[in-house]
Amino acid sequence: MKKLNIILSGIVKNNPTFVLLLGMCPTLGTTTSALNGAGMGAATMAVLVLSNVVISMVKNLIPSKVRIPAYIVIIAAFVTIVELCMRAYLPDLYKTLGVFIPLIVVNCIILGRAEGFAAKNGVVDSALDGVGIGLGFTLSLTVVGAVREILGSGAIFGHKFITGDGMLIFVLAPGAFLVLGYLMVLFNKLTSK
Amino acid sequence: MEIVLIIIGAILVNNVVFAQFLGICPFLGVSNKVSTSLGMGAAVVFVTTIAAVVAYLLQYYVLVPLGITYMQTIVFILVIASLVQMVELVIKKVSPVLYQALGIFLPLITTNCAVLGVAILLVQKEFDLLESVVFAFATAVGFALALVIFAGIRERLELENVPKALKGTPIALVVAGILAMAFMGFSGLV
Numbered sequence: 001m002k003k004l005n006i007i008l009s010g011i012v013k014n015n016p017t018f019v020l021l022l023g024m025c026p027t028l029g030t031t032t033s034a035l036n037g038a039g040m041g042a043a044t045m046a047v048l049v050l051s052n053v054v055i056s057m058v059k060n061l062i063p064s065k066v067r068i069p070a071y072i073v074i075i076a077a078f079v080t081i082v083e084l085c086m087r088a089y090l091p092d093l094y095k096t097l098g099v100f101i102p103l104i105v106v107n108c109i110i111l112g113r114a115e116g117f118a119a120k121n122g123v124v125d126s127a128l129d130g131v132g133i134g135l136g137f138t139l140s141l142t143v144v145g146a147v148r149e150i151l152g153s154g155a156i157f158g159h160k161f162i163t164g165d166g167m168l169i170f171v172l173a174p175g176a177f178l179v180l181g182y183l184m185v186l187f188n189k190l191t192s193k
Numbered sequence: 194m195e196i197v198l199i200i201i202g203a204i205l206v207n208n209v210v211f212a213q214f215l216g217i218c219p220f221l222g223v224s225n226k227v228s229t230s231l232g233m234g235a236a237v238v239f240v241t242t243i244a245a246v247v248a249y250l251l252q253y254y255v256l257v258p259l260g261i262t263y264m265q266t267i268v269f270i271l272v273i274a275s276l277v278q279m280v281e282l283v284i285k286k287v288s289p290v291l292y293q294a295l296g297i298f299l300p301l302i303t304t305n306c307a308v309l310g311v312a313i314l315l316v317q318k319e320f321d322l323l324e325s326v327v328f329a330f331a332t333a334v335g336f337a338l339a340l341v342i343f344a345g346i347r348e349r350l351e352l353e354n355v356p357k358a359l360k361g362t363p364i365a366l367v368v369a370g371i372l373a374m375a376f377m378g379f380s381g382l383v
Contacts (some may be wrong), residue, residue, distance in 0.1 A: 025214050025215055026214075028214040028217060033330055050349040055243055072270055072271070072274065076266050076267040076270050090362060099215075099313050102309070103309060103310055106270065106305075169374070172377065173377065174373035177367065177370030178367060180366050181359075181370060182363070182367070183212070184363040185363045
């Protein structure tokens with residue numbers, strides 16, 4: 001039960017996008033469609049789970065003075081691995097997400113969880129925390145992407161269900177800010193009871 | 194001419210915050226007051242420009258000759274993180290006045306993805322050294338411009354009666370969205 005709670009808290013109570021307000025750049029920059037959002041979320045989740053596991057394993061070996069640089073090196077190594085894998089197997093997605101893949105390294109969610117959770121907990125719990133926060137991030141990105149895709153081009157996951165043009169502004173830059181802002185309002189409203 | 198286009202493009206047309214979505218965290222976090230946003234903006238301009246020079250030299254004189262360009266992400270982030278620390282130490286020693294003004298903002302810059310983003314972008318765009326420096330400087334000025342405008346709006350927003358659910362970040366995002374629309378007016382300028 002406790003294990004399940006770790007995962008669930010990452011999705012709702014500690015939702016990285018709507019509650020912790022971390023990782024705003026990829027949230028705004030990559031959510032032009034539901035699929036792009038989901039892809040970015042999955043890539044971040046992979047790095048998050050792997051780095052959480054490794055950091056919780058080596059946490060007692062690292063002197064606390066140099067822990068932040070050490071964490072950054074571990075995270076950067078996994079980002080490079082994910083980047084190379086995506087370039088090889090998902091070249092189209094890699095091209096769309098562009099500079100945001102190497103920038104996973106400075107996504108505050110990952111260092112935040114490394115410092116705030118993995119450095120204090122065991123391997124299994126850290127992996128679960130990575131999965132929970134990762135899922136929360138992926139879900140939020142997919143939702144933002146889906147809303148922008150539906151309003152902007154009348155499609156969802158690439159399937160067009162409204163004929164004619166959508167409101168292009170939602171696919172362009174301003175739409176990212178507006179959709180995220182109003183989704184946050186909705187999230188606050190729903191969770192404030 | 195090329196240089197002028199890079200400057201206008203980086204500051205107005207492809208504004209780092211409103212069009213490329215880099216550096217959003219400090220953009221939302223340090224934009225409550227115009228005076229602090231000026232300090233943050235200046236610190237970002239300073240660090241980004243230096244980081245771009247270092248990143249350029251590393252890429253073309255270390256990574257490419259050794260054939261290890263896949264190490265780019267790791268090398269860049271480490272160099273930027275230590276560079277920020279070094280800049281902090283140097284400024285503290287050389288110019289206490291500047292340190293007073295920029296001091297508290299410098300550690301925050303390590304996690305500003307605009308700095309790493311610019312370093313990666315200038316390699317992707319295959320700029321030469323002069324173009325890289327100009328691009329980095331102009332991008333950072335674009336960031337400072339966005340930050341100061343945004344802080345000015347938020348200062349006035351403090352006095353307004355904002356609905357409860359919209360308070361804080363949501364209203365800030367909506368304002369940023371409208372600002373982004375205004376900046377779209379610059380597209381087609383280059």
